[in-house]
Amino acid sequence: MVRVLLSLFWLLVSVSLASAQDLQTILQTHADEVAKPSRNSVGVVLDDMVASGLPQVPVFMEQWADRNVWQEDATDFFFIASEDGDTLALRDLDSGLETTASSDGFTQLRPNGGVRRVIGTALVQFQLSDPDPERRQSALDSIARRSDASQLAPLTASLEREDDPALRARKEQLISFLIARFGEDTQARIAAIESMSADTSVEARAVLSQILATESGVAAAAPDGNIATIHDPTDDPAASYLKLVDAGLAPAIVPSSDIRTALEANISDGRVGGIPLAQLDSQEMRNEAYRALARDEVVPPLVTQDDITAALENAVFYDLYTEDDPAITDAARATLDAIETQVGVEQTVDLALDGLSLASIYFLAAIGLAITFGQMGVINMAHGEFIMMGAYTGYVVQLFVPDYTVSLLIALPLAFAVTFGAGVAMERLVIRYLYHRPLETLLATFGISIALQQIAKSIFGTQARPLTSPDWLGGALMITDNIQISYIRIAIFVLALLFLCLLLFILKRTRLGLEVRAVSQNPGMAASMGINPDRINMMTFGLGSGIAGVAGVGIGLYAQVTSEMGANYIVQSFMTVVVGGVGSVFGTLAGAGLIGFLQKGIEWLNPSNTLAAQTYMILFIILFIQFRPKGIVAPKSRAAAD
Template sequence: MLRPFRLLLAGLLVCLATASAIAQPAPTPIEELLLQNSELIDKSSRRTIEPAIEALRDSDLPGAETVLTRWRDRELWRRKSDGRFFLVAPGADRDTYVLRHVVTDEELGTAGRRDVDQIKPNSGIQGLINSALVQFQLTNPDPAARRASLDAISRNPSADQLPILREALQEEAEPGIKATMTRLERLLTIRFDEDIATRVSAIESLAGDLSVEARATLNPLLSTTRKASREELEDANVARELSPGSDEFSYDAAYDFLVGENLAPKTINAAAKDAALTANIADGSVAGIPITTLNTREARDAAYVKLAADGAVSPALTEAERTALVDEFNFYDVYAENPAVTEAVLGTIGAINFRVHLNEFADLALDALSLASIYFLAAIGLAITFGVMGVINMAHGEFIMMGAYTGYVVQQFVPDRTLSIVVALPLAFIITFAAGVLLERLVIRWLYHRPLETLLATFGVSIALQQLAKNIFGTQARPLTAPGWLDGALVFNDVVAISYIRIAIFVLAVVFFLLLLFVLNRTRLGLEVRAVRQNPRMASSMGIDRERVNMLTFGLGSGIAGIAGVAIGLFAQVTSEIGQAYIVQSFMTVVVGGVGNVWGTLAGATLIGFLQKGIEWFNPSNTLAAQTYMIVFIIIFIQFRPRGIVALKGRAAEA
């Protein structure tokens, strides 16, 4: 009775197995390839996995890219029973997985959680897979994918990518991507191509390339190895010959190098000699010499020489012997590369360095122009008040500070950064204009033609305004955030760039320069200001209210300082001392340019900006020294041109 039951059960199992085989189709070609390399994939070793990755990459099978991507992303699983690879998804219960095809995602049945293992490539294998994916990504129809692939190659270049890149280059149609691809192909050719002529051609093609990548590719080709030889090196690519005893290569350094190359015995110092003597003491003596006599360095050295003669210790060379041994050798620094490659690299780097210096000069000029625009904005208000009224306003920096704090306060109520700046600029002008008028009415008007008292009074006002700002805003720096569209920089190449904030300040300076020219030359107020500046008494006799002109002029100069404060606050820390950083340069700008002249202020700001940047370029590590040199230069300058670059003429100059 039991036997028929067993036969029935066996038949059912055979039917189930047959049904399972029918339910799961035979492996596709891509699955067969995975099965053929299953042992390598299971090991997941960076040292042995490359054949499996290359087999998939070079198979030309549909879905190869998908499989590599899913392998890299740890989405592949392997069934233990037959070694087939699948994707898995949660099943009906937590102990079951749904098996899917590695390419098509077609459902292929289920398996228990313990019946499959996940393939987990480490970071090294993932890097190799990424390199293999380059072949597919370089021909991807999506331009963004091709650009991403080029970025990946540039970050992790290898020799096997070079033929793939060249093949893709022939098919690339988009000009921008093709230019990037061409340049990357040159860089890889320089590093990995075996043909010398091809490498030399690629090296020479980089003569106009200012990128960091180009220099990073070329500079390692000039690496050298130090060698020592008793004979002249005839076939080596010698970079330079070293002379022992020179400042860069002393005799000690030469001997140490020979020791490191096993061409000379190690140096035995005094401590080692004394230790050897101690180890060889026998019956109160060393090599027959009583230890009581070894109380000098010369005696101990002589005892060591005797020990060496007896073969008990290694012989020690004297200084003369060491020098003579060094003199037997010629020392060289030898290039690792072929002479033709080295010559091409030296020529190309020379051309690149020349262009780099030119572009560094252009970058320095842009920085100087940017700094000049800042100084112009900070000084133009002072030039107007000083030129028309003859007032030395030591509180001018505090009007800059008030403008910066106005911009900060506006941003607390107007979250939109662009709108807040649009609101802050006119508001800063209004507030500082009113503050300037108030200062002129309460203090300055009583001190005309008394320069010392005016200087002391405005200095006191400066201290008071700084303390008031500290009481209101505290001593901590406050942020004045620029709009998002001012983030970043305008990049011309890897050497020349200028931030968008600097460009915006330069544009603002140009706008105010043109606006001031219009006000001074095309408006009634400008006519009255020029009249008062040229001949105050005659202007009064012609019915011009000098007090009103002085008040409005001081207010105008203060208002412009407030606008300068908003601009400066966009890149500098807003504190109560922000204006003090520019007051000295503002006075220097006015004095050098010419008092009371807009064109003179522009010329003075340009000279100060370029001078400061030039001095900082020669001495970049010491900005205080740069400031000192600049002041000395200006003192010398005004000795020869006391009225400034653009001096006033006629009665205005005599006033």
């Protein structure tokens, strides 16, 4: 009874709308095809729906493709429905009226994958002019994934009504792609191809590669068509002959084992092919017996090296463009070559930016060591742990200050203060007693580094701690499709530049810098001029340690904050200072640049093994020091003690 009332209800609704064309009426004229669609015939239904221009058409098509359309068995009416157990929540296609019914008596439409792709292509025509920019973007993404000649007309028609600059540019790009591949006019296709010469995107190169797609083949003579390449079969004779065999243009090579088997199978009266068995003691005689059997057509013919050479000489191995027009493929090849040249230049620039970024990180890590080691001559193996302390200081600040921008502004000076104090304490308690005793200094600072690592593990644990960058440092600066650099790396580069300027100002323009240089060159003379060498050494070591702490905050934004993070930079820091020139700030800058660019270059040559890249880099530096032991920027003066 309920089903009868429901059928009457939907019948009254359909009758009330009969005066105007509705989607249900269109679907009923193709009820069988809608219920059981096929990829080859569903186009008729879609064309009628698209031609109607009804606003409910795209909604129905989406639900149809998502298998949310059900058909009532009694009336053949179609509904959009969602299933909840044995109950269906039904919605009328035209009026939108909703009701519920038992799923008994309804059949769910399940179009296959091919039909759903056809529906999706038709749906794109509606989405291209949808008021919602996100739906238009979705339609463009669909076209980019599955380009088809039928998409060109609706895409071009929608361009006139597009008011979003970004979407309009995207549509123009896709129109060029579609014309290049599917245009009917040769000149228009060539113009579209040539217009892509400045587009270095992966999509543009994919379109050109599709135009330049080839099919390999072999024939007795050069085939008709747009030939891309004629291959020399002698480059790989064995593979080339196999292609001839597969094409049916040459007999297969008979293996030695098959020859022996054939001879054994054709022994008659102590002979094979008329040759006595006693004479078959060499490969040459066995081949002769096999040829005799082949002449009688008992076995396949024997293929000799001369036969292979002759067959290869009389065959043509080629690649044939799937595009028939040579003018199109010539234009595509020239454009693709120009794009690949530009991509190569952009990749070189991107590699240089990566090298500059890595150099700034190494410089930031080594600039503090340039003071303690370069100016004071102290081999501080705990320098990396000061970097680690600075990074953990930033992490602790973020625990109390959730605003990442404010916490970063607080963490930078606080990290300097913490590590400055730690450096002063280390100098007063340990280093001051070990000046001019490099071996003892190395061992003592190495022990301190291990102790600091264990203290960090006890406080923060062994897991990496997050030092989160502000939102304005998220993402990357996209210069082109092939040139990009993260904002964090830009920030580290700026931070390294600021510290370079600050350190140069301190050493060249302040009293402290003058006293540091005086003490490093001649402590006795400096003391006679009223300078306290102990105080200057303490301040110098504290300054270098404080700069390492600030570097730790910057590096922590880029790398993982762990108790061992300093160990990852201590070796590079010492190499940076030594290669650049001990005692020179500009030398440290040059050393960081050399090591950063060298490491990135080696990694580019051997991207699958970064450990090997670091090994090669160290070997190069060892050789470099052999030829230039004073570094890139050699000091202009020496201490009096030397």
